[in-house]
Amino acid sequence: MAEQPELTIQGWGPPPAGSSTDAAGDRAPALEAVLPKAARRHLARELGWTPRSTPPVPVAEIRLAPSRLPDPARAALAGLLGEENVRTDRESRLLRAGGKSYLDLLRRRAGDATDAPDAVVLPGTTEETAALLALCSEHDVVVVPFGGGTSVVGGLAGVDPDDRPAVALDLRRMASVQELDVPSSMVTVGPGMRGPALEEALGREGLTFGHLPQSWEFATLGGYAATRSSGQASTGVGRFDDLVTGLTLATPSGVLEVGGAAPASAAGPDLLGLALGSEGTLGVITELTLRVRPKPATSSYEGWSFRTWAGGLAALQRLARHDLLPDVVRLSDVDETRANLLMSGSAGARVLRGTLRARRRGEGCLLVVGWEGLPDMVRARVRAASALLREGGGVRLGRAVGESWRRHRFGAPYTRDTLLDAGLLVETLETAASWAALPTVYDAVRRALRESLTGGGRRPLVMTHLSHGYPTGASLYFTVLADRDEELPIQQWLGAKRAATDALLTAGGTLTHHHAVGADHRPWLEREVGTLGVEVLRAVKTRLDPKGICNPGVLLPD
Numbered sequence: 001m002a003e004q005p006e007l008t009i010q011g012w013g014p015p016p017a018g019s020s021t022d023a024a025g026d027r028a029p030a031l032e033a034v035l036p037k038a039a040r041r042h043l044a045r046e047l048g049w050t051p052r053s054t055p056p057v058p059v060a061e062i063r064l065a066p067s068r069l070p071d072p073a074r075a076a077l078a079g080l081l082g083e084e085n086v087r088t089d090r091e092s093r094l095l096r097a098g099g100k101s102y103l104d105l106l107r108r109r110a111g112d113a114t115d116a117p118d119a120v121v122l123p124g125t126t127e128e129t130a131a132l133l134a135l136c137s138e139h140d141v142v143v144v145p146f147g148g149g150t151s152v153v154g155g156l157a158g159v160d161p162d163d164r165p166a167v168a169l170d171l172r173r174m175a176s177v178q179e180l181d182v183p184s185s186m187v188t189v190g191p192g193m194r195g196p197a198l199e200e201a202l203g204r205e206g207l208t209f210g211h212l213p214q215s216w217e218f219a220t221l222g223g224y225a226a227t228r229s230s231g232q233a234s235t236g237v238g239r240f241d242d243l244v245t246g247l248t249l250a251t252p253s254g255v256l257e258v259g260g261a262a263p264a265s266a267a268g269p270d271l272l273g274l275a276l277g278s279e280g281t282l283g284v285i286t287e288l289t290l291r292v293r294p295k296p297a298t299s300s301y302e303g304w305s306f307r308t309w310a311g312g313l314a315a316l317q318r319l320a321r322h323d324l325l326p327d328v329v330r331l332s333d334v335d336e337t338r339a340n341l342l343m344s345g346s347a348g349a350r351v352l353r354g355t356l357r358a359r360r361r362g363e364g365c366l367l368v369v370g371w372e373g374l375p376d377m378v379r380a381r382v383r384a385a386s387a388l389l390r391e392g393g394g395v396r397l398g399r400a401v402g403e404s405w406r407r408h409r410f411g412a413p414y415t416r417d418t419l420l421d422a423g424l425l426v427e428t429l430e431t432a433a434s435w436a437a438l439p440t441v442y443d444a445v446r447r448a449l450r451e452s453l454t455g456g457g458r459r460p461l462v463m464t465h466l467s468h469g470y471p472t473g474a475s476l477y478f479t480v481l482a483d484r485d486e487e488l489p490i491q492q493w494l495g496a497k498r499a500a501t502d503a504l505l506t507a508g509g510t511l512t513h514h515h516a517v518g519a520d521h522r523p524w525l526e527r528e529v530g531t532l533g534v535e536v537l538r539a540v541k542t543r544l545d546p547k548g549i550c551n552p553g554v555l556l557p558d
């Protein structure tokens with residue numbers, strides 16, 4: 001199996017050529033290469049921002065505390081896994097310091113990795129993982145499972161109320177296909193495997209998995225299960241939790257196997273549901289069985305335009321009611337559509353601008369829809385859905401717009417580092433709500449973000465899209481740009497995030513649709529699941545992890 005590339009320490013993408021802890025530091029492309037002049041002017045005016053140069057400190061200067069792993073624990077771990085799989089060197093620890101949220105990046109860019117794990121351990125099997133957890137319980141060492149390191153909610157923060165030494169448990173040695181059951185359309189895999197490797201293996205058999213989050217180049221299958229992730233085609237393919245039929249969870253109290261090969265079961269409550277979304281707090285997912293499907297024979301991606309956000313929402317709600325939602329659905333509001341047109345100097349934006357002009361449309365709200373499957377089915381679904389979209393006031397922009405979105409859909413995270421270098425705050429947040437509550441949630445979150453981030457000549461740009469449609473509602477995804485407060489950048493975002501989270505919960509949204517709870521959302525978990533709900537989760541944790549060593553800083557509130 002080919003080595004999976006590391007994710008760079010201070011941003012997105014593989015590290016620059018050479019060592020990932022190169023003294024030169026992580027370098028992003030220049031602002032001029034990422035934003036056309038018109039977009040730079042527009043943003044400067046809208047945000048009250050003056051582009052400036054604020055590069056990250058060189059990687060070689062990032063501060064790291066000495067490892068606190070006690071010698072007896074280190075020796076025991078090395079005895080179990082072999083010396084080469086217990087690492088305390090600078091590079092190994094730096095590469096597993098936290099995830100990729102704006103707050104994570106601010107810390108790493110400022111040269112602070114004092115929260116890095118004390119060591120990195122790499123078990124190769126379920127049995128080794130279970131033995132490792134028992135051993136860490138005995139030695140009072142915290143264990144933080146580490147998949148791709150793409151958490152955006154502080155899922156890898158490793159904060160322990162008792163301040164015990166912590167190890168990152170990297171799952172990369174468990175990253176292969178173990179069994180492919182073609183007649184039953186199921187594959188059993190190791191949790192450290194990433195989407196591209198799985199798709200390559202399945203593709204050889206004419207199969208696909210189809211889970212495509214924007215982070216898919218680096219995130220792992222175990223991470224998807226631990227966070228209940230959702231990919232870009234989730235409306236058709238399903239959320240990640242819909243795709244898992246069974247898994248193995250190694251815990252300090254033993255190995256739990258949940259779900260299985262049977263397509264359904266009535267044997268009591270669903271324990272699989274307890275493991276999905278457990279974010280490393282109950283143990284480590286060491287094996288997963290997933291549903292797969294034949295590669296689609298055809299696909300059709302299209303752009304549509306609606307004059308207003310409300311018009312687009314109403315049309316999609318109608319599709320949902322008639323079970324006609326496409327496999328991929330993404331409706332951008334006016335602010336996101338305009339920003340995409342301006343900020344992307346790519347061929348995609350040129351195609352969209354040209355098509356809107358030819359159709360005599362203003363910017364409006366862009367809708368991208370994608371359909372996949374057997375040609376007759378795709379044709380029939382496209383025909384029926386297009387009629388409803390047209391009746392709802394939509395204008396078809398054609399396939400070039402849809403295909404262009406498809407080609408560039410993994411590109412946005414690569415531009416974030418450049419925007420951070422230029423002095424911007426760049427972050428996203430997400431929720432989901434019923435069709436009835438969506439308009440209120442949309443208004444409430446935008447208002448909260450604007451009020452919190454406006455002041456001292458600064459104004460934020462809040463861009464929103466709807467994606468992941470369901471019969472009863474959909475998710476909303478907000479992208480925020482603002483002039484960064486260089487004095488108090490962390491407090492600036494924490495205030496905005498707090499206001500937006502309070503607003504979305506009050507308006508009827510969920511705390512998170514797919515990013516998970518992590519450290520960042522846990523103060524609000526009780527508002528969503530109630531006091532008794534939190535107590536139930538705590539009781540399960542106490543049974544499986546009596547010493548509380550499994551990722552103690554996430555999910556459950558203090």
Ligand SMILES: Cc1cc2nc3c(=O)[nH]c(=O)nc-3n(C[C@H](O)[C@H](O)[C@H](O)COP(=O)(O)OP(=O)(O)OC[C@H]3O[C@@H](n4cnc5c(N)ncnc54)[C@H](O)[C@@H]3O)c2cc1C
Nearest residue numbers: 147148149150151155213214215220222223229230280285
């Ligand atoms: C640019 C960008 C785009 C993103 N786009 C999307 C998107 O489109 N959809 C989406 O759903 N998410 C998205 N995310 C968020 C992130 O990719 C997901 O949460 C993903 O599921 C995390 O997977 P990972 O392997 O990187 O897990 P990690 O970040 O390594 O870990 C996440 C959490 O899961 C735990 N964990 C990891 N592996 C295991 C395991 N085997 N057993 C037990 N616990 C484990 C960790 O301890 C941690 O708490 C995005 C993130 C970024 C940075």
